[in-house]
Amino acid sequence: MRALTLFGDRKLELVDAPLPPPPAEGEVQIAVKAVALNHIDVWGFRGMAFAKRKMPLVVGAEASGEIAEVGPGVTNFKKGDPVVMYGALTCGTCPACREGRDNLCENVSGIMGFHVDGFARDRLNLAARLVIPVPKGVSLRDASCAPIGFSTVEHMLFDNAKLKPGETILVQAGGSGIGTVAIKMAKAIGCTVITTVGDDEKVAKAKALGADHVINYRKDRFETITRKLTNKKGVDVVFEHVGGEGFNGSLLVLKRGGRLVTCGSTAGPTITFNLMQLFQQQYKIFGSFGASMKNIRTSLDKMAGGMLPVIDTEVTPDNLETGLQRLESRQVFGKIVVTF
Numbered sequence: 600m601r602a603l604t605l606f607g608d609r610k611l612e613l614v615d616a617p618l619p620p621p622p623a624e625g626e627v628q629i630a631v632k633a634v635a636l637n638h639i640d641v642w643g644f645r646g647m648a649f650a651k652r653k654m655p656l657v658v659g660a661e662a663s664g665e666i667a668e669v670g671p672g673v674t675n676f677k678k679g680d681p682v683v684m685y686g687a688l689t690c691g692t693c694p695a696c697r698e699g700r701d702n703l704c705e706n707v708s709g710i711m712g713f714h715v716d717g718f719a720r721d722r723l724n725l726a727a728r729l730v731i732p733v734p735k736g737v738s739l740r741d742a743s744c745a746p747i748g749f750s751t752v753e754h755m756l757f758d759n760a761k762l763k764p765g766e767t768i769l770v771q772a773g774g775s776g777i778g779t780v781a782i783k784m785a786k787a788i789g790c791t792v793i794t795t796v797g798d799d800e801k802v803a804k805a806k807a808l809g810a811d812h813v814i815n816y817r818k819d820r821f822e823t824i825t826r827k828l829t830n831k832k833g834v835d836v837v838f839e840h841v842g843g844e845g846f847n848g849s850l851l852v853l854k855r856g857g858r859l860v861t862c863g864s865t866a867g868p869t870i871t872f873n874l875m876q877l878f879q880q881q882y883k884i885f886g887s888f889g890a891s892m893k894n895i896r897t898s899l900d901k902m903a904g905g906m907l908p909v910i911d912t913e914v915t916p917d918n919l920e921t922g923l924q925r926l927e928s929r930q931v932f933g934k935i936v937v938t939f
């Protein structure tokens with residue numbers, strides 16, 4: 600079978616690997632159909648000095664597939680069922696896992712495709728408890744964007760920032776995979792959405808997704824425009840995942856008591872910010888990483904209800920590097936999916 604394998608920093612190959620054994624007790628074997636790309640794949644591809652992992656490593660953190668074989672003791676799946684997979688090997692028994700806070704598992708063995716072998720291969724065995732059925736009417740291509748692309752945003756907006764109907768939100772980098780989802784999810788509950796993009800072509804695309812105001816941050820200061828649009832009050836929530844220089848701007852456009860939720864730092868992980876501003880303005884800052892199994896189910900239900908991911912490009916497994924480069928260069932609008 601094919602397996603997209605990373606042998607070292609920026610050394611990715613499609614290799615021929617042995618098929619997995621029959622699934623063990625409590626496991627299913629999955630025939631992978633689509634793998635969606637995320638920034639974590641770019642970090643993994645570039646190499647991260649402090650990441651604990653061993654090469655070679657099969658890549659792919661977010662995917663969908665079909666049940667190919669069912670192991671002993673598994674009763675909730677049958678051959679041919681469309682499914683998505685949770686992207687980390689949680690323990691299933693710690694208090695966080697038992698309470699459904701899967702992304703806070705105390706004994707997680709690693710993130711698929713980053714610390715441990717991932718989904719970009721024809722077949723793999725996985726504990727059935729980490730597998731979620733795809734509802735009728737949702738394609739496997741679209742479903743592949745649920746475990747990270749959709750559910751990360753679901754977790755950020757609703758579990759962490761507690762976004763409410765009628766509020767105003769600034770979505771940073773609205774053309775990114777998660778930015779496009781954040782626009783759709785916030786609009787779906789009746790929020791006013793302001794978003795930033797890096798070129799004029801993306802302005803029209805973000806408007807087409809429903810964004811009320813789109814700012815080309817390369818031409819205009821988003822801080823100035825956002826404050827003007829909110830009558831100098833600021834927004835209720837900022838959806839952040841860019842970091843770097845823009846982070847202070849994101850704080851500046853929050854109204855007093857506003858919430859900022861972040862899950863990324865593509866423009867740089869280290870900044871300085873003013874603590875007096877933080878406490879005087881009573882900001883709430885949420886760090887968010889991953890999602891719960893429940894967030895994935897909700898995401899799939901939203902897809903079944905018609906909220907579909909924006910797909911930028913579909914690539915074949917031997918072309919994954921093209922997809923990663925597109926993601927790295929920020930040309931992308933929406934998600935890149937590798938179809939198996």
Ligand SMILES: [Zn+2]
Pocket residue numbers: 689690691692693694695696697703704705706707
């Ligand atoms: Zn656990």
